[in-house]
Amino acid sequence: xxxxxxxxxxxxxxxxxxxxxxxxPLFPExxxxxxxxxxxxxxxFRPQCLVxxxxxxxxxxxxxxxRIASALVAVLALVGTALTVPREFxxxxxxxxGARVLTIMVANVLGGGARAADVAAVIRAxxxxxxxxxxxxxxxxxxxxxxxxxxxxxxxxxxPIPAAPSAxxxxxxxxxxxVTFASEPGTTFGNIVVTAGNLGAVQxxxxxxxxxxxxxxxxWKHDLLKVRQWCSQDAPTVIAGDFNATVxxxxxxxxxxxxxxxxxxxxxxxxxxxxxxxxxGVLRTQIDHVVATRQLEPxxxxxxxxxxxxxxxxxxxxxxxx
Numbered sequence: 596x597x598x599x600x601x602x603x604x605x606x607x608x609x610x611x612x613x614x615x616x617x618x619x620p621l622f623p624e625x626x627x628x629x630x631x632x633x634x635x636x637x638x639x640f641r642p643q644c645l646v647x648x649x650x651x652x653x654x655x656x657x658x659x660x661x662r663i664a665s666a667l668v669a670v671l672a673l674v675g676t677a678l679t680v681p682r683e684f685x686x687x688x689x690x691x692x693g694a695r696v697l698t699i700m701v702a703n704v705l706g707g708g709a710r711a712a713d714v715a716a717v718i719r720a721x722x723x724x725x726x727x728x729x730x731x732x733x734x735x736x737x738x739x740x741x742x743x744x745x746x747x748x749x750x751x752x753x754x755p756i757p758a759a760p761s762a763x764x765x766x767x768x769x770x771x772x773x774v775t776f777a778s779e780p781g782t783t784f785g786n787i788v789v790t791a792g793n794l795g796a797v798q799x800x801x802x803x804x805x806x807x808x809x810x811x812x813x814x815w816k817h818d819l820l821k822v823r824q825w826c827s828q829d830a831p832t833v834i835a836g837d838f839n840a841t842v843x844x845x846x847x848x849x850x851x852x853x854x855x856x857x858x859x860x861x862x863x864x865x866x867x868x869x870x871x872x873x874x875x876g877v878l879r880t881q882i883d884h885v886v887a888t889r890q891l892e893p894x895x896x897x898x899x900x901x902x903x904x905x906x907x908x909x910x911x912x913x914x915x916x917x
Contacts, residue, residue: 610664617648617668621675624845630816632809639880641843642679642866648672682842682865690892690914697915698723699799699885702901702908703837706759707735709904715742717899721910722746724768725789727801727835731764740766753778753785763787763836765801781821783814786836797915800825802836807844815839819850822886826855831890831915837883837906856893857884858911864896869907872900885911892916 619626621644623634637644649672655665690696700723702714707730718726718739726748728736733752740750747769754762755778763785767774772792779788782802789799802822807815819840825832834855840847842860851857859865859881868879883906887893894912901908 606660606663610661610667613664614667614671618671621645621648621671629845630812632807632812635807635812635815635844636809638843639841639882641675641841642880643878645672645675645679649676679866682860683863685861685863685865687862687894688892690894691916693917694892694914695917696894696912697725697797697799697833697891698910698912699833699835700726700908700910701729701835701837701883701885702726703729703803703883703904703906704731704735704901705904705906706730706762707732710902711735711738712742713901713903714739714908717901717908717910718743718748718766719746722768723910724771725799725801725833725835726766728764728766729784729801729803729837730760730762732759732762733764735762736764736766749774751776751787751789753787755783755785760803761785763801763803765789765799767799779821781824782818784818786821797831797833798828800832800834800836802834802838804837804839806839816846819846822847822850822855823852826850826852826886826888828888830888832888833891833913834886835884835909835911838886839882841880841882851886855886855888857881857886858893858913859884859896859909861893862896867896867898869898869909871905872907873905879907883907883909885909885913887913890916 620637623629628634652665652669655661736750748766750766752764761784765787774792777788783805784803787801804818805814869883891913896911898907
């Protein structure tokens with residue numbers, strides 16, 4: 596009897612240790628490890644990891660001695676799943692009558708690798724008010740603009756350093772009038788703030804966050820602090836671009852700061868991955884976002900294939916409450 600109790604205690608202790616081993620990569624922010632490689636990168640694929648962990652827990656049921664560990668791991672995976680499913684089942688609220696609707700597009704063109712004709716085709720079909728083009732230098736922006744001359748889009752590019760990925764461009768519909776373009780300090784790559792014209796109090800921002808590469812996580816965090824600053828402003832604000840972050844990153848959630856919402860997860864499209872585009876949908880994650888402050892109501896979110904880039908384009912609509 597004593598031996599059986601001893602083995603039971605040992606199984607419990609080992610099961611708890613195994614639970615911790617699984618929990619650390621799944622939820623590194625709980626252990627203060629989310630700013631360390633490889634945990635920062637793994638967090639981007641938490642939904643996929645949850646599926647793998649749940650399957651592992653089910654397979655462990657085969658061995659009697661592993662069942663305590665299996666139960667603990669399964670509970671962990673189910674809790675994580677419960678926190679994730681609202682991204683797929685949330686629904687857009689109907690915009691108030693008379694609300695102004697803005698259509699925003701994001702297309703990371705991979706330093707000009709994307710086929711300009713494909714980008715232009717999506718713009719022509721969706722006719723967005725603003726197109727955010729991360730990694731698009733001025734010549735790439737012009738290649739796209741040439742194919743849209745009849746739609747009269749006005750362009751601007753911010754490129755703080757010679758490297759192509761640092762460039763961010765925008766195309767703004769003539770329907771927004773005589774807008775003003777500006778680039779604010781505080782981000783590693785170019786950002787563009789669009790104001791005035793027919794926007795009224797609204798500001799539209801094209802943004803490209805630094806990727807959380809090994810050794811570059813502090814730079815990634817620094818760029819997200821600028822997003823937090825924009826979200827905290829009083830003006831109705833839309834930030835569109837490649838954030839290189841998902842809602843599973845604590846730093847991204849902190850950047851939204853309760854003042855902003857990412858459109859996709861807010862209306863049930865939070866598991867519609869945008870990167871890497873050459874992988875099946877279940878293996879992609881959503882790092883391209885249209886983020887809007889609380890004065891704007893998320894309406895729609897969709898992604899589109901663009902040849903020659905590792906990102907899918909995003910088109911989202913938000914409604915400004917009257």
